[in-house]
Amino acid sequence: MKKKSKKRTPLAKKKFGNSKKHINQQTYLGLGPKFVNSIVIGLNEDDDIHVKKIVAGLDEYDLARLIEILDISHRRKLVSIIGDKIDPAVIPELNEVVQEQVLDSLDENQIVKIVNELDSDDAVEVLENMDDEEQDQIIQHLNPELKYQVQSSLNYPEDSAGRIMSREFVSMPDSWTVKEARQFLLTSDELPDEFYTVFLVDEKTLRPTGEITLDKLLRAKPDLKLNVVMNGEIVPVDVHTDQEEVAHMFREYGWMSAMVVDTKGRLIGVINIDDVVEIVHEEASEDMMAIAGAESNDVYRSVFDIFKSRSVWLVTNLFVTMIAASVVGGFQDMIAQLSVLAVLMPIVASMGGTTGQQTLAVVVRSLATKELTSSNTLRMIGKEFMVGLCNGTLFAFLIGLAVYFWRPEQVMLSYIIALAMLCNLVVASLAGILIPLTLNKCKVDPAISSGVLLFACTDTGGYFIFLGLAKLLLF
Amino acid sequence: MKKKSKKRTPLAKKKFGNSKKHINQQTYLGLGPKFVNSIVIGLNEDDDIHVKKIVAGLDEYDLARLIEILDISHRRKLVSIIGDKIDPAVIPELNEVVQEQVLDSLDENQIVKIVNELDSDDAVEVLENMDDEEQDQIIQHLNPELKYQVQSSLNYPEDSAGRIMSREFVSMPDSWTVKEARQFLLTSDELPDEFYTVFLVDEKTLRPTGEITLDKLLRAKPDLKLNVVMNGEIVPVDVHTDQEEVAHMFREYGWMSAMVVDTKGRLIGVINIDDVVEIVHEEASEDMMAIAGAESNDVYRSVFDIFKSRSVWLVTNLFVTMIAASVVGGFQDMIAQLSVLAVLMPIVASMGGTTGQQTLAVVVRSLATKELTSSNTLRMIGKEFMVGLCNGTLFAFLIGLAVYFWRPEQVMLSYIIALAMLCNLVVASLAGILIPLTLNKCKVDPAISSGVLLFACTDTGGYFIFLGLAKLLLF
Missing domain, CATH: 1.10.357.20 (SLC41 divalent cation transporters, integral membrane domain)
Known part of the structure; x- marks a missing residue:
C-alpha cells in the first residue's frame, strides 16, 4: 500500500510549506528510461559515488518510484548503497512487496532508525507486513510514545479503521471559544505538519461532538463558543470498522475526514481522505485480480x-x-x-x-x-x-x-x-x-x-x- | 459518476458548518429494507403525501441512494412526485445512468432550475451526459456566469482536467502579505462553501506561483509576504490532461489538490482530492468490467x-x-x-x-x-x-x-x-x-x-x- 507520508524528520521541519508537493518539475513526468539506465549502469559498475549523487537529487516519491522500477537485484544493491541514509519517508511510499524486499536488505538497527522517524500510521503500515518475531524486535526499540501508539494500533484487526487511522490530529474541547482555539493553534508546538479540520470533543467524556474546518474557524466571531459554530452532524467511525466500509462511507457521504472512536466512544484517531484514495485503489485492484486468480503485486514479485x-x-x-x-x-x-x-x-x-x-x-x-x-x-x-x-x-x-x-x-x-x-x-x-x-x-x-x-x-x-x-x- | 456536491442553495448558506456532513445517524447505516418498502407501498398506492413526507426527512445523499435503489418505474414515479422541489444537490450524487433517467422525467424548465443551483463542475457533469440538442437548450437558459463557465468547460475534451476542475476556489496575488490575505478571507463574500488551501498567482501573468494551506496561513507572521511563506514547489496540471493521468499524479505524489492552467499557463481551476476518489473508483470499475465485456452501470440499466x-x-x-x-x-x-x-x-x-x-x-x-x-x-x-x-x-x-x-x-x-x-x-x-x-x-x-x-x-x-x-x- 502506498500512501502519502507525513514526515517528521528535522529536515522537513526546517522547510516551511507543504512538503508533500516537493516535486521536481523535470522528474514529475516520470523517471525517464535514460535516467533509470544511468542508475543501472552505476549499479552494475559498482560506482557507488555516482549512484549516491544521482539519488540525492530525488524526493521521496521519485526515489520510491525508482526503487520500484529496478529489478530485485538492482533494488537490493541500491538500498544497500544508500543504507540508513535513506529518507524514512520513502518506505511507506513503496509497494508492499517492494517494501518487504527493501527492509530485508537492511539490518534491525537501520529499520528501527527509519521507523522511529515515521508517523504512527505509517509505522504501523510498515510493521504489519513483517512476521511477528521481527515486528516485536523492532517495536521493542522504538521510542516510548511511538511504541505505545503502534502497539495499540496493531491490536486492532488488519484492515480495520484502527490500523489506518492517524493519531496526529488537532482536537480540543467544544467548550472553548473561537478565540481560544485560534490562540491554541498559534502557540502549540505539537501540531501535525498539515491539518485542515479541528475535531471537537466533550471535555469530560472525550467523545467527539463536532468538527470545524479551518476556513470556518478563521471567519467565525471570536467570542462564540466552538460548540455553537461547529458542525455537529458527525458520524464517528468505530475503530473496528473494515477499511472497505470506511471508504464506502467517505464516497457515499462526500467526507473529507472521519473521526475514529474506541469502544467507549472516545476520539482516538482520524482518517483523512488521502488515505481513502489508496484504499479505493487497492480494493478495486484486489477484486479485479482475485476474479482472474492473480495478485496485484505480481509486477514486483x-x-x-x-x-x-x-x-x-x-x-x-x-x-x-x-x-x-x-x-x-x-x-x-x-x-x-x-x-x-x-x-x-x-x-x-x-x-x-x-x-x-x-x-x-x-x-x-x-x-x-x-x-x-x-x-x-x-x-x-x-x-x-x-x-x-x-x-x-x-x-x-x-x-x-x-x-x-x-x-x-x-x-x-x-x-x-x-x-x-x-x-x-x-x-x-x-x-x-x-x-x-x-x-x-x-x-x-x-x-x-x-x-x-x-x-x-x-x-x-x-x-x-x-x-x-x-x-x-x-x- | 457520483461526487460530493457543493451546494449554493440559499438553504445551505443559512446553515453554518460543513454541509457535507449532514448525515442522519439513523439512516447512515443504509436505507433499511423496511424504509424502502414503505416508500414502494406509498408509490404503489399513489399516496403522494406519505411519500413526500418521508422523502422530506432525507438529506441529499440518502435521497440519491433511495432513488438508485428503486426500480425504473418507481424511480420515475418518485421523481415526478417530488418534481422541481428536489434538492438540486441530489442530482450530481446520482449514478450516471440513474441521473439520465431522472432528468428524463423532468421538463426543461425544471432541469434549468436545478442546474442553475449547482456549482459549475457539478453542472458540467450533469450536462455532459445529455445529447447535444438538449444540452444547448438547457445552457441557453442558465444564468450568465454559470453559462459562461459551463460552456468553456464543455469545450475541453471529455474526461479532461478542464471538465472535472472546480472554478470555485480561493486565489490571490503572491505579493500580498499574510495580513492582507487574512483580511481578504475575513471580508470577502465570494468565497466557496469550503476550502483548505489558498492558491497564489503572479499578479501580472495570472500564472500559479505557489499555494499555502490554511493552517500555515493561520500560523505565519502577519507581515511576511505570501511568496515567502508559500509552498512554491507546485506542479500545475494542463487543462487538457486526462483525468486518469490526474488521478495518477495525485496518488503518486500525495497531493490534496492541484491547480489547473490553460494553454497560456494561467490558473483557471482547481481539482480537489475528493473528486479524485471518484475517478480512481470509476476507472478501476471500468477496467474490471471492460475485461469481462460488461459495464459498471448494469445494476441500474x-x-x-x-x-x-x-x-x-x-x-x-x-x-x-x-x-x-x-x-x-x-x-x-x-x-x-x-x-x-x-x-x-x-x-x-x-x-x-x-x-x-x-x-x-x-x-x-x-x-x-x-x-x-x-x-x-x-x-x-x-x-x-x-x-x-x-x-x-x-x-x-x-x-x-x-x-x-x-x-x-x-x-x-x-x-x-x-x-x-x-x-x-x-x-x-x-x-x-x-x-x-x-x-x-x-x-x-x-x-x-x-x-x-x-x-x-x-x-x-x-x-x-x-x-x-x-x-x-x-x-
Whole structure:
C-alpha cells in the first residue's frame, strides 16, 4: 500500500510549506528510461559515488518510484548503497512487496532508525507486513510514545479503521471559544505538519461532538463558543470498522475526514481522505485480480512467488476441467459415431463461460461497492435471468443458422445446438449472479472463488446439455 | 459518476458548518429494507403525501441512494412526485445512468432550475451526459456566469482536467502579505462553501506561483509576504490532461489538490482530492468490467440496454469460438477414430485460457496504474514467460500422470497432452502480456479488446497444438 507520508524528520521541519508537493518539475513526468539506465549502469559498475549523487537529487516519491522500477537485484544493491541514509519517508511510499524486499536488505538497527522517524500510521503500515518475531524486535526499540501508539494500533484487526487511522490530529474541547482555539493553534508546538479540520470533543467524556474546518474557524466571531459554530452532524467511525466500509462511507457521504472512536466512544484517531484514495485503489485492484486468480503485486514479485500463487488457482481449474472432461467422456461412444459433436461442443461451453463472466464481474463489483443490497437483489436476479434469456435466444438463432448452412443435411444438429445454447446461456447468467451472492451470504469473498465455480457450471453444464440433447434426439 | 456536491442553495448558506456532513445517524447505516418498502407501498398506492413526507426527512445523499435503489418505474414515479422541489444537490450524487433517467422525467424548465443551483463542475457533469440538442437548450437558459463557465468547460475534451476542475476556489496575488490575505478571507463574500488551501498567482501573468494551506496561513507572521511563506514547489496540471493521468499524479505524489492552467499557463481551476476518489473508483470499475465485456452501470440499466451492450461482446466471442471449432473440424476424421481426443482437448484449451487471463489482468491493471513502464516491460515479459514455463511444466506433469493412470494402455496419449499443455501455457502467458502491450502501443484501450484476442489464441492454439501433436505422433 502506498500512501502519502507525513514526515517528521528535522529536515522537513526546517522547510516551511507543504512538503508533500516537493516535486521536481523535470522528474514529475516520470523517471525517464535514460535516467533509470544511468542508475543501472552505476549499479552494475559498482560506482557507488555516482549512484549516491544521482539519488540525492530525488524526493521521496521519485526515489520510491525508482526503487520500484529496478529489478530485485538492482533494488537490493541500491538500498544497500544508500543504507540508513535513506529518507524514512520513502518506505511507506513503496509497494508492499517492494517494501518487504527493501527492509530485508537492511539490518534491525537501520529499520528501527527509519521507523522511529515515521508517523504512527505509517509505522504501523510498515510493521504489519513483517512476521511477528521481527515486528516485536523492532517495536521493542522504538521510542516510548511511538511504541505505545503502534502497539495499540496493531491490536486492532488488519484492515480495520484502527490500523489506518492517524493519531496526529488537532482536537480540543467544544467548550472553548473561537478565540481560544485560534490562540491554541498559534502557540502549540505539537501540531501535525498539515491539518485542515479541528475535531471537537466533550471535555469530560472525550467523545467527539463536532468538527470545524479551518476556513470556518478563521471567519467565525471570536467570542462564540466552538460548540455553537461547529458542525455537529458527525458520524464517528468505530475503530473496528473494515477499511472497505470506511471508504464506502467517505464516497457515499462526500467526507473529507472521519473521526475514529474506541469502544467507549472516545476520539482516538482520524482518517483523512488521502488515505481513502489508496484504499479505493487497492480494493478495486484486489477484486479485479482475485476474479482472474492473480495478485496485484505480481509486477514486483519474483518468478517463483508468482508461479506459486498462480499455480494454486490453476490446480483448482485443472480439477474443474477434468470434471467437465469426464462429462464428455460419458458420451465418448456417441462422439466416435458422430465426430461433428466434438467440433460443436466447445462453442456452447465457451459462450456460456463468457456470458457468466459478464454477469459475475458486475455482481462482484456491485457487492463490493454496496450497489447491490437486499432491496434490489431479487430484481437484479430477475434482470440477469431476462438478459440470459434474450442473449440465449439471439445466439441460439445465430448458431442454429450457422450450423444449418454448414450441415444442411443434418437439420437436427441445428436444433440441438440452438436449444443447448439457449439453456446454457440462461444457466450461465443465473450462475453468474447466484454464485457470488451465495458466497457473500456465507461470508466468503465472492471475488476469489466465484470464477472457478462459474466455469464448473458453464463448462460441465455446456457439455452435458449439448451432448445430452444429442443423445436424446439423435440416438 | 457520483461526487460530493457543493451546494449554493440559499438553504445551505443559512446553515453554518460543513454541509457535507449532514448525515442522519439513523439512516447512515443504509436505507433499511423496511424504509424502502414503505416508500414502494406509498408509490404503489399513489399516496403522494406519505411519500413526500418521508422523502422530506432525507438529506441529499440518502435521497440519491433511495432513488438508485428503486426500480425504473418507481424511480420515475418518485421523481415526478417530488418534481422541481428536489434538492438540486441530489442530482450530481446520482449514478450516471440513474441521473439520465431522472432528468428524463423532468421538463426543461425544471432541469434549468436545478442546474442553475449547482456549482459549475457539478453542472458540467450533469450536462455532459445529455445529447447535444438538449444540452444547448438547457445552457441557453442558465444564468450568465454559470453559462459562461459551463460552456468553456464543455469545450475541453471529455474526461479532461478542464471538465472535472472546480472554478470555485480561493486565489490571490503572491505579493500580498499574510495580513492582507487574512483580511481578504475575513471580508470577502465570494468565497466557496469550503476550502483548505489558498492558491497564489503572479499578479501580472495570472500564472500559479505557489499555494499555502490554511493552517500555515493561520500560523505565519502577519507581515511576511505570501511568496515567502508559500509552498512554491507546485506542479500545475494542463487543462487538457486526462483525468486518469490526474488521478495518477495525485496518488503518486500525495497531493490534496492541484491547480489547473490553460494553454497560456494561467490558473483557471482547481481539482480537489475528493473528486479524485471518484475517478480512481470509476476507472478501476471500468477496467474490471471492460475485461469481462460488461459495464459498471448494469445494476441500474434496463434489461434491454444490458442485453444490447453484452450481446456485442458475445458476437465477437461467437466468432472466436467458431474459429476454434473450425480447427477441431480439421481433425474431425481423427477424432472419429480416437474419440478420447475429444474428451481431453478441452482441458488443454481451458487451462490456457485461465493462465492467459491471470497474466492479462495483471498487465491491464499495471498499464492503467503506470506500474508497467518502458523501463520494466521487457523484464515483465521475461518473467511472464518463465512463469508460463514453470506452470506449463507442472501441469504437463500432472495431466500427463492423470491420463497415464486413466489410460495406461495408451502411453503416447500422456506424452501428447503433457507436451500440448506445456506449449499452450507458454503461449497463453506470452499472449496475456503481448496482446495488451501491443494494443496499448496502438492507442487501443487494452482492457476492452484483450480478452477476446487472448481466447482466440488460447482456444484455437490449444486445440491446434493438442490435435496437431496427436496427428503427428499417433497417425
